[in-house]
Amino acid sequence: MKKFAVWFGQGILYAALATVIVVFSRWPAYQNLAADRALIKISISHQGQLLGDCVELTPQELAKLPPNMRAPKSCPRERSPLTVEVDVDGQLAHRQVAKPSGLSGDGAAVVYRRLEVPAGKHHIEVRMKDNARSEGFDYTRSEEIDLAPAEILVVDFDAATRRIILL
Structure with missing residues:
Protein backbone atom coordinates (compact mmCIF):
# COMPACT_ATOMS: atom_id res chain seq x y z
CA MET A 1 0.00 0.00 0.00
CA LYS A 2 2.86 2.37 0.84
CA LYS A 3 4.44 1.75 -2.59
CA PHE A 4 1.13 2.58 -4.29
CA ALA A 5 0.98 5.94 -2.44
CA VAL A 6 4.50 6.81 -3.58
CA TRP A 7 3.67 5.98 -7.23
CA PHE A 8 0.39 7.87 -7.01
CA GLY A 9 2.17 10.94 -5.54
CA GLN A 10 4.77 10.84 -8.31
CA GLY A 11 2.04 10.62 -10.94
CA ILE A 12 0.28 13.68 -9.47
CA LEU A 13 3.59 15.60 -9.40
CA TYR A 14 4.39 14.71 -13.04
CA ALA A 15 0.87 15.64 -14.14
CA ALA A 16 1.18 19.02 -12.39
CA LEU A 17 4.57 19.65 -14.03
CA ALA A 18 3.20 18.72 -17.47
CA THR A 19 0.24 21.06 -16.92
CA VAL A 20 2.57 23.95 -16.08
CA ILE A 21 4.64 23.27 -19.22
CA VAL A 22 1.56 23.14 -21.45
CA VAL A 23 0.11 26.34 -19.96
CA PHE A 24 3.32 28.35 -20.34
CA SER A 25 3.96 27.03 -23.86
CA ARG A 26 0.66 28.61 -25.00
CA TRP A 27 0.33 31.59 -22.67
CA PRO A 28 1.26 34.43 -22.60
CA ALA A 29 1.26 34.86 -26.35
CA TYR A 30 4.54 36.26 -27.70
CA GLN A 31 4.68 38.33 -30.85
CA ASN A 32 8.09 39.39 -32.10
CA LEU A 33 6.79 42.20 -34.33
CA ALA A 34 3.44 43.82 -34.95
CA ALA A 35 1.64 42.53 -38.06
CA ASP A 36 2.45 45.64 -40.13
CA ARG A 37 6.11 46.04 -39.07
CA ALA A 38 9.45 44.86 -40.46
CA LEU A 39 12.90 44.79 -38.89
CA ILE A 40 16.30 46.10 -39.94
CA LYS A 41 19.18 44.48 -38.04
CA ILE A 42 22.57 46.14 -38.18
CA SER A 43 25.14 43.52 -37.25
CA ILE A 44 28.72 44.48 -38.09
CA SER A 45 31.95 43.20 -36.56
CA HIS A 46 34.99 44.66 -38.29
CA GLN A 47 38.58 45.66 -37.54
CA GLY A 48 39.31 49.27 -38.37
CA GLN A 49 42.49 50.43 -40.05
CA LEU A 50 45.64 50.89 -37.99
CA LEU A 51 45.89 54.35 -36.41
CA GLY A 52 49.53 54.84 -37.36
CA ASP A 53 52.12 53.74 -39.88
CA CYS A 54 54.89 51.25 -39.27
CA VAL A 55 58.25 52.84 -38.49
CA GLU A 56 61.69 51.44 -39.44
CA LEU A 57 63.87 51.25 -36.35
CA THR A 58 67.44 52.50 -36.53
CA PRO A 59 70.32 50.21 -35.50
CA GLN A 60 70.74 52.29 -32.31
CA GLU A 61 67.07 51.80 -31.38
CA LEU A 62 67.31 48.08 -32.10
CA ALA A 63 70.41 47.79 -29.88
CA LYS A 64 68.44 49.21 -26.92
CA LEU A 65 65.84 46.44 -27.21
CA PRO A 66 66.21 42.95 -25.74
CA PRO A 67 67.39 40.40 -28.35
CA ASN A 68 63.99 38.71 -28.60
CA MET A 69 62.25 42.07 -29.31
CA ARG A 70 64.45 43.26 -32.19
CA ALA A 71 61.97 43.47 -35.03
CA PRO A 72 63.14 45.84 -37.79
CA LYS A 73 59.75 47.59 -37.87
CA SER A 74 57.64 48.97 -35.07
CA CYS A 75 53.93 48.97 -35.90
CA PRO A 76 51.17 50.42 -33.72
CA ARG A 77 48.49 48.02 -32.51
CA GLU A 78 45.64 50.48 -32.00
CA ARG A 79 42.90 50.47 -34.59
CA SER A 80 40.48 53.14 -35.76
CA PRO A 81 36.97 53.22 -34.31
CA LEU A 82 34.14 52.10 -36.57
CA THR A 83 31.54 54.74 -37.49
CA VAL A 84 28.25 53.47 -38.91
CA GLU A 85 25.28 55.56 -40.05
CA VAL A 86 21.98 54.21 -41.39
CA ASP A 87 19.37 56.39 -43.07
CA VAL A 88 15.83 55.12 -43.66
CA ASP A 89 13.83 57.19 -46.14
CA GLY A 90 16.24 60.11 -45.86
CA GLN A 91 16.09 60.28 -42.05
CA LEU A 92 19.04 59.30 -39.87
CA ALA A 93 17.82 56.16 -38.09
CA HIS A 94 21.04 55.13 -36.35
CA ARG A 95 24.55 56.50 -35.85
CA GLN A 96 27.18 54.76 -33.76
CA VAL A 97 30.89 55.09 -33.18
CA ALA A 98 32.17 51.74 -31.89
CA LYS A 99 35.53 51.53 -30.19
CA PRO A 100 37.80 48.60 -31.02
CA SER A 101 37.82 45.76 -28.51
CA GLY A 102 40.84 44.38 -26.72
CA LEU A 103 43.16 45.70 -24.04
CA SER A 104 45.29 47.50 -26.61
CA GLY A 105 42.36 48.61 -28.77
CA ILE A 145 14.08 47.74 -50.41
CA ASP A 146 10.52 46.40 -50.25
CA LEU A 147 10.07 44.84 -46.81
CA ALA A 148 7.18 42.44 -46.26
CA PRO A 149 5.47 42.31 -42.85
CA ALA A 150 7.69 40.49 -40.31
CA GLU A 151 10.61 40.45 -42.78
CA ILE A 152 14.11 40.96 -41.41
CA LEU A 153 16.77 42.85 -43.37
CA VAL A 154 20.33 42.31 -42.11
CA VAL A 155 23.01 44.96 -42.71
CA ASP A 156 26.52 43.50 -42.56
CA PHE A 157 30.04 44.14 -43.87
CA ASP A 158 31.98 41.57 -45.91
CA ALA A 159 35.67 42.07 -45.16
CA ALA A 160 36.76 39.80 -48.03
CA THR A 161 35.07 41.90 -50.73
CA ARG A 162 35.27 45.11 -48.67
CA ARG A 163 31.64 46.10 -49.18
CA ILE A 164 28.44 46.58 -47.21
CA ILE A 165 25.91 43.81 -47.79
CA LEU A 166 22.15 43.75 -47.28
CA LEU A 167 20.73 40.27 -46.69
Missing part, protein backbone atom coordinates in the same frame (compact mmCIF):
# COMPACT_ATOMS: atom_id res chain seq x y z
CA ASP A 106 43.48 46.20 -31.48
CA GLY A 107 40.39 44.04 -31.86
CA ALA A 108 37.23 44.26 -33.89
CA ALA A 109 34.64 46.95 -33.25
CA VAL A 110 31.08 45.65 -32.99
CA VAL A 111 27.85 47.40 -33.98
CA TYR A 112 24.50 45.72 -33.31
CA ARG A 113 21.15 47.45 -33.49
CA ARG A 114 17.52 46.49 -34.24
CA LEU A 115 15.37 49.06 -36.04
CA GLU A 116 11.63 48.48 -36.39
CA VAL A 117 10.13 50.09 -39.50
CA PRO A 118 6.72 49.94 -41.16
CA ALA A 119 6.45 47.21 -43.80
CA GLY A 120 6.66 48.48 -47.37
CA LYS A 121 9.14 50.23 -49.66
CA HIS A 122 12.04 52.08 -48.05
CA HIS A 123 15.17 53.80 -49.25
CA ILE A 124 18.04 52.46 -47.11
CA GLU A 125 21.44 54.15 -47.09
CA VAL A 126 24.32 52.72 -45.05
CA ARG A 127 27.62 54.51 -44.53
CA MET A 128 30.67 53.11 -42.75
CA LYS A 129 34.05 54.55 -41.87
CA ASP A 130 36.92 52.39 -40.59
CA ASN A 131 39.84 54.80 -41.01
CA ALA A 132 40.19 57.68 -38.55
CA ARG A 133 42.85 59.31 -40.72
CA SER A 134 40.59 59.78 -43.76
CA GLU A 135 37.81 62.26 -44.40
CA GLY A 136 34.28 61.13 -45.12
CA PHE A 137 32.99 57.58 -45.21
CA ASP A 138 35.03 54.74 -46.69
CA TYR A 139 32.06 52.53 -47.66
CA THR A 140 28.51 53.40 -48.71
CA ARG A 141 25.52 51.46 -49.99
CA SER A 142 22.16 52.87 -51.02
CA GLU A 143 19.25 50.73 -52.10
CA GLU A 144 15.47 50.65 -52.46
Whole structure:
Protein backbone atom coordinates (compact mmCIF):
# COMPACT_ATOMS: atom_id res chain seq x y z
CA MET A 1 0.00 0.00 0.00
CA LYS A 2 2.86 2.37 0.84
CA LYS A 3 4.44 1.75 -2.59
CA PHE A 4 1.13 2.58 -4.29
CA ALA A 5 0.98 5.94 -2.44
CA VAL A 6 4.50 6.81 -3.58
CA TRP A 7 3.67 5.98 -7.23
CA PHE A 8 0.39 7.87 -7.01
CA GLY A 9 2.17 10.94 -5.54
CA GLN A 10 4.77 10.84 -8.31
CA GLY A 11 2.04 10.62 -10.94
CA ILE A 12 0.28 13.68 -9.47
CA LEU A 13 3.59 15.60 -9.40
CA TYR A 14 4.39 14.71 -13.04
CA ALA A 15 0.87 15.64 -14.14
CA ALA A 16 1.18 19.02 -12.39
CA LEU A 17 4.57 19.65 -14.03
CA ALA A 18 3.20 18.72 -17.47
CA THR A 19 0.24 21.06 -16.92
CA VAL A 20 2.57 23.95 -16.08
CA ILE A 21 4.64 23.27 -19.22
CA VAL A 22 1.56 23.14 -21.45
CA VAL A 23 0.11 26.34 -19.96
CA PHE A 24 3.32 28.35 -20.34
CA SER A 25 3.96 27.03 -23.86
CA ARG A 26 0.66 28.61 -25.00
CA TRP A 27 0.33 31.59 -22.67
CA PRO A 28 1.26 34.43 -22.60
CA ALA A 29 1.26 34.86 -26.35
CA TYR A 30 4.54 36.26 -27.70
CA GLN A 31 4.68 38.33 -30.85
CA ASN A 32 8.09 39.39 -32.10
CA LEU A 33 6.79 42.20 -34.33
CA ALA A 34 3.44 43.82 -34.95
CA ALA A 35 1.64 42.53 -38.06
CA ASP A 36 2.45 45.64 -40.13
CA ARG A 37 6.11 46.04 -39.07
CA ALA A 38 9.45 44.86 -40.46
CA LEU A 39 12.90 44.79 -38.89
CA ILE A 40 16.30 46.10 -39.94
CA LYS A 41 19.18 44.48 -38.04
CA ILE A 42 22.57 46.14 -38.18
CA SER A 43 25.14 43.52 -37.25
CA ILE A 44 28.72 44.48 -38.09
CA SER A 45 31.95 43.20 -36.56
CA HIS A 46 34.99 44.66 -38.29
CA GLN A 47 38.58 45.66 -37.54
CA GLY A 48 39.31 49.27 -38.37
CA GLN A 49 42.49 50.43 -40.05
CA LEU A 50 45.64 50.89 -37.99
CA LEU A 51 45.89 54.35 -36.41
CA GLY A 52 49.53 54.84 -37.36
CA ASP A 53 52.12 53.74 -39.88
CA CYS A 54 54.89 51.25 -39.27
CA VAL A 55 58.25 52.84 -38.49
CA GLU A 56 61.69 51.44 -39.44
CA LEU A 57 63.87 51.25 -36.35
CA THR A 58 67.44 52.50 -36.53
CA PRO A 59 70.32 50.21 -35.50
CA GLN A 60 70.74 52.29 -32.31
CA GLU A 61 67.07 51.80 -31.38
CA LEU A 62 67.31 48.08 -32.10
CA ALA A 63 70.41 47.79 -29.88
CA LYS A 64 68.44 49.21 -26.92
CA LEU A 65 65.84 46.44 -27.21
CA PRO A 66 66.21 42.95 -25.74
CA PRO A 67 67.39 40.40 -28.35
CA ASN A 68 63.99 38.71 -28.60
CA MET A 69 62.25 42.07 -29.31
CA ARG A 70 64.45 43.26 -32.19
CA ALA A 71 61.97 43.47 -35.03
CA PRO A 72 63.14 45.84 -37.79
CA LYS A 73 59.75 47.59 -37.87
CA SER A 74 57.64 48.97 -35.07
CA CYS A 75 53.93 48.97 -35.90
CA PRO A 76 51.17 50.42 -33.72
CA ARG A 77 48.49 48.02 -32.51
CA GLU A 78 45.64 50.48 -32.00
CA ARG A 79 42.90 50.47 -34.59
CA SER A 80 40.48 53.14 -35.76
CA PRO A 81 36.97 53.22 -34.31
CA LEU A 82 34.14 52.10 -36.57
CA THR A 83 31.54 54.74 -37.49
CA VAL A 84 28.25 53.47 -38.91
CA GLU A 85 25.28 55.56 -40.05
CA VAL A 86 21.98 54.21 -41.39
CA ASP A 87 19.37 56.39 -43.07
CA VAL A 88 15.83 55.12 -43.66
CA ASP A 89 13.83 57.19 -46.14
CA GLY A 90 16.24 60.11 -45.86
CA GLN A 91 16.09 60.28 -42.05
CA LEU A 92 19.04 59.30 -39.87
CA ALA A 93 17.82 56.16 -38.09
CA HIS A 94 21.04 55.13 -36.35
CA ARG A 95 24.55 56.50 -35.85
CA GLN A 96 27.18 54.76 -33.76
CA VAL A 97 30.89 55.09 -33.18
CA ALA A 98 32.17 51.74 -31.89
CA LYS A 99 35.53 51.53 -30.19
CA PRO A 100 37.80 48.60 -31.02
CA SER A 101 37.82 45.76 -28.51
CA GLY A 102 40.84 44.38 -26.72
CA LEU A 103 43.16 45.70 -24.04
CA SER A 104 45.29 47.50 -26.61
CA GLY A 105 42.36 48.61 -28.77
CA ASP A 106 43.48 46.20 -31.48
CA GLY A 107 40.39 44.04 -31.86
CA ALA A 108 37.23 44.26 -33.89
CA ALA A 109 34.64 46.95 -33.25
CA VAL A 110 31.08 45.65 -32.99
CA VAL A 111 27.85 47.40 -33.98
CA TYR A 112 24.50 45.72 -33.31
CA ARG A 113 21.15 47.45 -33.49
CA ARG A 114 17.52 46.49 -34.24
CA LEU A 115 15.37 49.06 -36.04
CA GLU A 116 11.63 48.48 -36.39
CA VAL A 117 10.13 50.09 -39.50
CA PRO A 118 6.72 49.94 -41.16
CA ALA A 119 6.45 47.21 -43.80
CA GLY A 120 6.66 48.48 -47.37
CA LYS A 121 9.14 50.23 -49.66
CA HIS A 122 12.04 52.08 -48.05
CA HIS A 123 15.17 53.80 -49.25
CA ILE A 124 18.04 52.46 -47.11
CA GLU A 125 21.44 54.15 -47.09
CA VAL A 126 24.32 52.72 -45.05
CA ARG A 127 27.62 54.51 -44.53
CA MET A 128 30.67 53.11 -42.75
CA LYS A 129 34.05 54.55 -41.87
CA ASP A 130 36.92 52.39 -40.59
CA ASN A 131 39.84 54.80 -41.01
CA ALA A 132 40.19 57.68 -38.55
CA ARG A 133 42.85 59.31 -40.72
CA SER A 134 40.59 59.78 -43.76
CA GLU A 135 37.81 62.26 -44.40
CA GLY A 136 34.28 61.13 -45.12
CA PHE A 137 32.99 57.58 -45.21
CA ASP A 138 35.03 54.74 -46.69
CA TYR A 139 32.06 52.53 -47.66
CA THR A 140 28.51 53.40 -48.71
CA ARG A 141 25.52 51.46 -49.99
CA SER A 142 22.16 52.87 -51.02
CA GLU A 143 19.25 50.73 -52.10
CA GLU A 144 15.47 50.65 -52.46
CA ILE A 145 14.08 47.74 -50.41
CA ASP A 146 10.52 46.40 -50.25
CA LEU A 147 10.07 44.84 -46.81
CA ALA A 148 7.18 42.44 -46.26
CA PRO A 149 5.47 42.31 -42.85
CA ALA A 150 7.69 40.49 -40.31
CA GLU A 151 10.61 40.45 -42.78
CA ILE A 152 14.11 40.96 -41.41
CA LEU A 153 16.77 42.85 -43.37
CA VAL A 154 20.33 42.31 -42.11
CA VAL A 155 23.01 44.96 -42.71
CA ASP A 156 26.52 43.50 -42.56
CA PHE A 157 30.04 44.14 -43.87
CA ASP A 158 31.98 41.57 -45.91
CA ALA A 159 35.67 42.07 -45.16
CA ALA A 160 36.76 39.80 -48.03
CA THR A 161 35.07 41.90 -50.73
CA ARG A 162 35.27 45.11 -48.67
CA ARG A 163 31.64 46.10 -49.18
CA ILE A 164 28.44 46.58 -47.21
CA ILE A 165 25.91 43.81 -47.79
CA LEU A 166 22.15 43.75 -47.28
CA LEU A 167 20.73 40.27 -46.69
